[in-house]
Amino acid sequence: MDAPLLAIENLRTYFYSRARRALIRSVDGVSLHVAPGETLGIVGESGSGKSVTALSAAGLVSAAPGVIGGRIELRSRQARRNLLDGLERYVRVKERDGRIMAVEKDDRGWRRRAETLMKGVRGKEIAMIFQNPRSALNPYSTIGAQLVETIRLHTSVKGEGEARERAIQWLERVRIDSPRLRFDNFPFGMSGGMCQRAMIAMALSAEPSLLIADEPTTGLDATIQSRIVDLLAQLKIETGITTLLISHDISVIQRLADRIAVMYGGTVVETGRAAEVLAPQAQLRHPYTAALLASVPSAEAIRRKSYLQAIEGEVLDTIDVPRGCRFYGRCNRVTEAIRENCASLEPPLGEVAPGHKVRCWLYPASGKA
Ligand SMILES: Nc1ncnc2c1ncn2[C@@H]1O[C@H](COP(=O)(O)OP(=O)(O)OP(=O)(O)O)[C@@H](O)[C@H]1O
Ligand code: SF4
Ligand SMILES: [Mg+2]
Secondary structure (H helix, E strand, O other): OOOOOEEEEEEEEEEEEOOOOEEEEEEEEEEEEEOOOOEEEEEOOOOOOHHHHHHHHOOOOOOOOEEEEEEEEEEEOOEEEEOOOOHHHHEEEEEEOOEEEEEEEOHHHHHHHHHHHHOOOEOOOEEEEOOOHHHHOOOOOOHHHHHHHHHHHHOOOOOHHHHHHHHHHHHHHOOOOOHHHHOOOOHHHOOHHHHHHHHHHHHHHOOOOEEEEEOOOOOOOHHHHHHHHHHHHHHHHHHOOEEEEEOOOHHHHHHHOOEEEEEEOOEEEEEEEHHHHOOOOOOOOOHHHHHHHHOOOOHHHHHHOOOOOOOOOOOOOOOOOOOOOOOHHHOOOOOOOOHHHHHHOOOOOEEEEOOEEEOOOOOOHHHHO
């Protein structure tokens, strides 16, 4: 594999709950790599820590008092930097009898350091698209003006006329009809799908090294969703952009991702090539991934509208993280031979096949990792 463009090592992003005097371990030891030109899909139920992982990489976790640890290394344009470098100096966790009594954070210092680390990175090296594109666009400025501003700020194109032509090219590339007319539209005059296309144009027009797409199709009508997925697939071929794609919708991930990371309770429980992790007959599979796949409705179920088959059990509370496997309380694959391990020891993310890792005691390789 090429040297990764983004390497996340043991990321821990915690929020302090004053009410419970404990840390909410939203992301709890996540390691991920994204190679240049690759799309890594992160999938998992609501609350599994997907967005917090992405926000951490984009330097957008600012909710005080938060704690963040580990490394997020971005390698782009010959430079390599750790986007969390030195942040831990600004936070102190005070414990008594194993309970967290307070989190002391020098918020101003933390913010200043984070801004220095992200200078020239967010919006330029790392661009993001989200759900609700309308709220991410400036309602008081035309789509064209917003694109021209991004292009002049972040690329070598500085002249007004040239930036305007470049902006129109981007509107064409995201398949917005009549781009010269749309250039002068305000976001409120555009549909949700069109706003998402404009948002994608805005993100890519900065010529970023990494695109983070967090639920880019959620909240749109089904037909619009599939058109946006088609567009992202096309742009992936045309631009070769390295992408971190987050979705709770496995069909979106299946269509666009080269590799997948399945998240559960703030950790990665399975990772590997998309074709391998999602193969219908896969023998080596995390029980949670199996449950996620089983909850994907069939075309027939969608037609009959009987597709609300959620995974049984409660989503993990990331304050009271169990000692053993985080999925233990919901798992239907525990055997007598491994029960003790499952209940009391967190399984490591072990390699079960080249490039395919699973965090589960069912697979002997787990013990060796
Ligand atoms: N600022 C915050 N303060 C406290 N807790 C937070 C904060 N942001 C996120 N969390 C908690 O962290 C956990 C992970 O949240 P996250 O938004 O990453 O989930 P997600 O996997 O993106 O889910 P979804 O599919 O619903 O978007 C959740 O339990 C959430 O409540
Ligand atoms: S380690 Fe045990 S509880 Fe956890 S997923 Fe595997 S079988 Fe289930
Ligand atoms: Mg999210």
